[in-house]
Amino acid sequence: MRAFLDNLRLALSTFLGNPLRSLLTLLGIVIGVATVITMMGLIEGLRIKVNNDLGRMGAHTFQVTKWPAGGFGRVNWAKYSKRKDFEMLDARAIEESCPSVGTVVPTDDDGGQKLVTASSETRPSVRVFGTPANYPLVSGVSVQAGRYFNEVEALDGRHVVLLGTDVSDALFPGMNPVGHEVRIKGRPFRVIGLLQKRGSILGMFSLDNQVMIPLSVFHQLYGKKRSVDISVQAKSPELFAKAQDEVASLMRRRRDVPATLPNDFELHTNESVTASFNQLSGVITIAGVGVCLLSLVVGGIGILNIMLVSVMERTREIGVRKALGARKRRILGQFATEAVLLSLMGGAMGLGLGFGLVFLGKWMMGFPMQVPPWAVGLALFMSCGVGLLFGIYPAARAAKLDPVEAMRAD
Amino acid sequence: MSEASGAGPLIQVENITRVFHVGGEEVRALRGVSFGINRGEWVAIIGQSGSGKSTMMNVLGCLDTPSSGRYMLNGKDVSRMSDDELAVIRNVEIGFIFQTFQLLPRETALANVELPLVYRGLGTRERRERAKAALDKVQLTHRMHHRPNELSGGQRQRVAIARALVSEPSMLLADEPTGNLDSATGEEIVRLFEQLHQAGHTLVLVTHEPKLAARCPRAIRLSDGEIVADGDGRTVAMGTATDVLNAGGA
Numbered sequence: 135m136r137a138f139l140d141n142l143r144l145a146l147s148t149f150l151g152n153p154l155r156s157l158l159t160l161l162g163i164v165i166g167v168a169t170v171i172t173m174m175g176l177i178e179g180l181r182i183k184v185n186n187d188l189g190r191m192g193a194h195t196f197q198v199t200k201w202p203a204g205g206f207g208r209v210n211w212a213k214y215s216k217r218k219d220f221e222m223l224d225a226r227a228i229e230e231s232c233p234s235v236g237t238v239v240p241t242d243d244d245g246g247q248k249l250v251t252a253s254s255e256t257r258p259s260v261r262v263f264g265t266p267a268n269y270p271l272v273s274g275v276s277v278q279a280g281r282y283f284n285e286v287e288a289l290d291g292r293h294v295v296l297l298g299t300d301v302s303d304a305l306f307p308g309m310n311p312v313g314h315e316v317r318i319k320g321r322p323f324r325v326i327g328l329l330q331k332r333g334s335i336l337g338m339f340s341l342d343n344q345v346m347i348p349l350s351v352f353h354q355l356y357g358k359k360r361s362v363d364i365s366v367q368a369k370s371p372e373l374f375a376k377a378q379d380e381v382a383s384l385m386r387r388r389r390d391v392p393a394t395l396p397n398d399f400e401l402h403t404n405e406s407v408t409a410s411f412n413q414l415s416g417v418i419t420i421a422g423v424g425v426c427l428l429s430l431v432v433g434g435i436g437i438l439n440i441m442l443v444s445v446m447e448r449t450r451e452i453g454v455r456k457a458l459g460a461r462k463r464r465i466l467g468q469f470a471t472e473a474v475l476l477s478l479m480g481g482a483m484g485l486g487l488g489f490g491l492v493f494l495g496k497w498m499m500g501f502p503m504q505v506p507p508w509a510v511g512l513a514l515f516m517s518c519g520v521g522l523l524f525g526i527y528p529a530a531r532a533a534k535l536d537p538v539e540a541m542r543a544d
Numbered sequence: 545m546s547e548a549s550g551a552g553p554l555i556q557v558e559n560i561t562r563v564f565h566v567g568g569e570e571v572r573a574l575r576g577v578s579f580g581i582n583r584g585e586w587v588a589i590i591g592q593s594g595s596g597k598s599t600m601m602n603v604l605g606c607l608d609t610p611s612s613g614r615y616m617l618n619g620k621d622v623s624r625m626s627d628d629e630l631a632v633i634r635n636v637e638i639g640f641i642f643q644t645f646q647l648l649p650r651e652t653a654l655a656n657v658e659l660p661l662v663y664r665g666l667g668t669r670e671r672r673e674r675a676k677a678a679l680d681k682v683q684l685t686h687r688m689h690h691r692p693n694e695l696s697g698g699q700r701q702r703v704a705i706a707r708a709l710v711s712e713p714s715m716l717l718a719d720e721p722t723g724n725l726d727s728a729t730g731e732e733i734v735r736l737f738e739q740l741h742q743a744g745h746t747l748v749l750v751t752h753e754p755k756l757a758a759r760c761p762r763a764i765r766l767s768d769g770e771i772v773a774d775g776d777g778r779t780v781a782m783g784t785a786t787d788v789l790n791a792g793g794a
Contacts, residue, residue: 140662151650454646457607458707459635459663461628538607541646 137464138471145472148444149479159440160480162433163520167484167513168491170426174509175492176501177422181415183333183502184408194374195272197402198228198364198381202410217398218389219361227388228366232380234373239272240362241265242352249301249345250317256304261344262318264352272365275346280312280327288348296327298342319355323347378403423512430516433480434524441473441528452532453540466526466533473525474518481517485510552619553580554714554746555604560613560623562599562769573599574610575769583714586737586747588757588777591766598719600766601750605638605717606630618714635663639708643720645700647692653679653703654688660711678710679703682736698729705736715746722756734759757781 149156200217225240241263248258263269267288270276283294295316302311311325332341347355349362368377378401385391391398445452452465460468488505495501562574573596581587589604591597602608603615606622609630615623622633639660640646647656657675666674679685682702692700701721708716718737722730734756741747741761749760757763763780765773773780 136665136667147650450646451648454648455659455663456631457605457634457640457646458660459631459711461631461663463628464663538602541642 137467141468141471142475144468145475148472149476155440156476156479159436160433160476160483162436163430163477163480163517164433164484164487166426166429166433167481167517168487169429169484170423170513170516171485171488171505171509172491172495172503173422173426174419174512175488175503175505176495177415177419178506178509179496179501179503181412182504184411184415193367194371194377195365195367195403196374196378196381198224198366198385199400199402200361200398201363202400217361219359220364220399222362224385224388225362225364228364228381228384231384232366232377234368234377234380235366236369237268237271237367239266239269239365239367240349241269241365242349242356242360242362243344244352244356247318249305251305251315254305256301259343260298260301262352262355263344263346264349264356265346266349269346269365272367274332276330277327278330279310280325282327282346283348288350291348291350291354293321293323293351294326294348295323296329296346297325298329298340298344299331300340300343301345302328318345318347321355427516430520433477433517434520437473437477437521438524438528440476441469441525442531444472445469445528445532448532449535449540449543452535453537453543456535456537457541462533465535466529469529469532470522470525473529474521477517477521477525478514481514484517485513488513552616554583554585554618555579555581555748556614556616557604558614558616560603560610560615562596562603562608563611573769574603576613577766577769577771578613579764579771579774581715581746581748583746584741584744585762586741586749586760588749588751588760588763588781589766590751590754590757590763590781592752594768595766596769597750597752597766599769601717601719604748605640606633631663635660635711637714639711639713639716641701641704641708641716641718641721643723645692645704645724647700647703647707649692652689652691653684653695653706656692656703657688657707657710659707664711674710675706678706681709682706696729697725698732701725701729701733702736705733705740709740709745715748716740718747718749720751720753721749722753723751730756754781 198220200220201214220240222240225238228235229238243261243263245261246258247260247262249256249260267283267285270282277296278299280296282296283292287294295318297305297311297316305311305316306314311328314325315322316325317323329342329344329346353360366377366381368374382397382401385399386397389398455465455468492503492505496503557580558578560574560577561572564571564573575596577596577600589597589600599608603610606617606625607630609625610623613623614621617633618637620633622630625633634640647653648659651659654672654675657678658671661671661674676685676688679688682705684699684702684706687695687699687703692703695703701724705716708718721737722733725733737747737749738759747760749756751757758778758781760777762775763773763777764771765780765783773783
């Protein structure tokens, strides 16, 4: 312990004796650790955000669709688009023959629409959802102003619409849009409600750049030869799993899936959607850690270099220390401590820089960023390890020096 | 400090050889050297360059081990010890005084003097107190917070002597201690050695200067790796002087 404290003091005085050189040496580690912190902060922030964003289905609700969850990662879209479409009849069949199922809500949606009013228009990127009147029951959607359309409006095919906040801001900046008229595909719609703001996925895909219209009207606009997504709410939380089983076996029967083949459709729950994203973010995290390890190795080579120089410069000192009774292990410890302290300092500076960047990214650019505690531990641990790994060779060289030879060096 | 072995001589060297292999060639730096040094003696080891006195100094200082023969220091056979065991012996038994002082340039005088105690594992406070006491013995307490480059040559050598004294070793081993000093400062250092000798310290002084060796009560003269004279310092040293004169005249 005492030897360690002495070594620590020595290492510190070496660092302070040549601060500029030490700082330059540390740059690699600093940048490496800052990268770890920033990347992990971004990935973790996105993960938390997306998990919140994706968990948008209502309580004990799942969705039957032909598309894979979220669509993250590499997806063979051709394979999925060949699957048989889900029709309104499927929704009705579920409602009629699955005893554990409470509410069944078929929906359909299409992107890339432009909404116009007499005086302004949106960009052609609005997603239009067609839903029944009971859609808010099974979704995370809620109404901020006005109201959702009712059963009569839905069945009658009235041209009514609820606007997402992005759409409302584009068409009616600073105004309550309720009661105004917008045009979708050239048809006039009366705005009856404004949806609650929901934010975006990955900070990119806004969930507010969308509008809701009755499903029957949607089918008039877009045609009926499309696959609907069917949101299914179990009668109670206890029946959630049972309801999924009933729906799955019903759908297999209706779609003639042989017993030997897997489902040709997907059942999404909040959990399955977020799980599929988490799987992807795990891969990104591992890749990120790999990249950061690489930059830490570069930093480590800086440490290796400076420690070799340091040992060479202080050959005489090492000789004197050994002549006066320092054992090999002690010299080894002195230089290893120095290397570890050096890279730990780099690690600490990198942490500072990383948190600074995360702060900037979060508050100035609005990225969802949150540094997971384990990343701090990992960064410090890795810089410690790098110091030890790359410091041990120069330290061993110092320890092996012959005192007589070393004292003769100039 | 080492009562256990108070009986025999402090240093007993028996038939020591040291052979170096330099580029396939065998260099016999010591060819069977034997002598003893008692506690409290002040002995000069004198010889010209190439006589083997530096090798002798390294062996006596446990910085090197003999190729054959036996070296007993304070009752311990140190001739076959490992590097780390020798490090402990150097720390406990030997106080080194080098020609070039060998102070750590970035440390203060006080920290330099503390150094041997650091490797003995003493606590900060005890280290400091003992180092101050050692600096007091060489009258340098007023300069203890200065770094070596702020001290004169004589002051540096006194710091080095304080460093040698601080661990209370059984012998002080000085290698050309006045070699880098002007004659007045050198004389100052020799006086200090005389005081230390009178205080009962065992001193071994390796030098090529007959004048310096003549000040020692006993001198051992090496030539070509062998002892050619061992006796009263003045006599042995003068013999050297005569040889040098003869060589110069030839």
